[in-house]
Amino acid sequence: MIETNLINFSSLDRDPTSDRRNELMRSVAALFAVTSEKCSHEEIEIYDQVLGRLADMVEVEARAYASAKIAPLRRAPENTVRRFARDDIRVAGPVLGLSPVLNDVDLLAIADGFGRDHLAAMAGRANLSEEVTDLIIERGDPDVRRTIAANTGATISACALQVLVDQALADVATATALGNRPDTPDGVIADLVQRASAEVRRAFMARGLDKDAEVIAGASKVAHERMSNSYWIGLYDFETAWARLLQLGGSKNMSEALLVRFAMEDRFPEAVAAFALITSISLEEAKHWLVRADTDPFLTVAKAYGFRYQTIQALLKVGPWKHRLGNDARTAALNTYLTLDARVARDKFASYMQTRRVG
Known part of the structure; x- marks a missing residue:
């Protein structure tokens, strides 16, 4: 793990040569690449800060090396990835081609x-x-x-x-x-x-x-x-999104409006985490139900909680569903939601939750 206070950025900035800065950039990126799956949300944020500051101090070759290291990672420092994506093509190329963060x-x-x-x-x-x-x-x-x-x-x-x-x-x-x-x-x-x-x-x-x-x-x-749910689930960092929303207060600060905002911004992990917090299902259940081609479980839970039609419309166009659902399938899901009886949905969801608690 790396701490920002262990790096003397002022000293680095005064160094007349770039060798030390470039090597540090490479080392930090390489270290993160092998530890990213074990890092907490807070640790990823620290790496993001360090890599972001170093990116302003190093040559393009060092940034390109760092970009290649973090590009394929499911859990990556988001601000750094987005900065690299707008850089020289030698830096931008790897993250534009590979990064699931974008x-x-x-x-x-x-x-x-x-x-x-x-x-x-x-x-x-x-x-x-x-x-x-x-x-x-x-x-x-x-x-x-x-x-x-x-x-x-x-x-x-x-x-x-x-x-x-x-x-x-x-x-x-x-x-x-x-x-x-x-x-x-x-x-x-x-x-x-x-x-x-x-x-x-x-x-x-x-x-x-x-x-x-x-x-x-x-x-x-x-x-x-x-066609595999696991393929799509593996593309997203749900854990970091979950931790971030818990830091914001968890379920007490979640709302349908925030859920729609996440959907409109194509922030699928945050949308899944918010949906789980609002409906009191587990993150594991939410991420499986919001990637599968069969939308019925999602529609049932959403109807039980009385989500607006516009919310369902937005969610059906986010994450994997913008790839897995064609226009006809999306229209059919929306029609199903409109005709689904709210009382039946609530009874079905309550029965499921009771079964889960007993199990």
């Missing part, structure tokens, strides 16, 4: 405010919501769009798909990528075969309609992983 609010701001290199780094993320994907396609160049086309974790809207199809008409790589996507509609494939250039048609017929077995196997594996 949410849609962060990604949209960066996609709107930074250039091609930052867009390219984001385009390969394991999961991209429709809104972020749309903006990357809108602002990106052909290479960025090729990356999106090949990224099966990117949710592509109908409008964005049309942009990719237009590029694919004369671009073999984009056409091949669209042909290998498991979610590309058959009608789009048929349209490409008919309208594309001769070169694209040859490549597309060879790889799009007679797909490589290894490509299919890889796509199937990704699709299977995304």
Whole structure:
């Protein structure tokens, strides 16, 4: 564990060479990378402060090293990650491509405010919501769009798909990528075969309609992983969010308005923790119920507590549900909520809680 008062920042600042600062940055980042899962919320905040101060004092190579170390971590210093994401692309690249700490609010701001290199780094993320994907396609160049086309974790809207199809008409790589996507509609494939250039048609017929077995196997594996609740749960740091809300007073200071704010800001771990505190279920129950494709348990609890329709609408667009639920599934869930009898929901939830206490 590292304490801020053990580092003499004034002395570091006066050092005429950067070697000592750079080495300290590397050491702190490496230490955090191997201890992050064991750190408390308070310890992560201390690391965040130290790394943030060092980031202002070190060269880009040291920041890039630190970024690569913390980028894949589920539990990472949030302020430092967000600072790195807006840095030189050598620093920003790792966190933009990998960090689960960055949410849609962060990604949209960066996609709107930074250039091609930052867009390219984001385009390969394991999961991209429709809104972020749309903006990357809108602002990106052909290479960025090729990356999106090949990224099966990117949710592509109908409008964005049309942009990719237009590029694919004369671009073999984009056409091949669209042909290998498991979610590309058959009608789009048929349209490409008919309208594309001769070169694209040859490549597309060879790889799009007679797909490589290894490509299919890889796509199937990704699709299977995304069907797993554990896959989505593993992306988020619920423990830190829980500790943070407990510090703010726990259930006595939770409200539906705060829950909606977390949802609107795409702060999924905080939304899950707040939902658990408001409804008196465990964090473990909440995180499982708010990632699963079957939304019935969540809807039952929400109805039992009388959450507003708008709250449910916001929560169904946050975290994994913005990836796992299509528009039809989201609409069906909202209709279910509207028609669900509150008394039946309360009885069902009370029965569940009683069973849990007896068990």
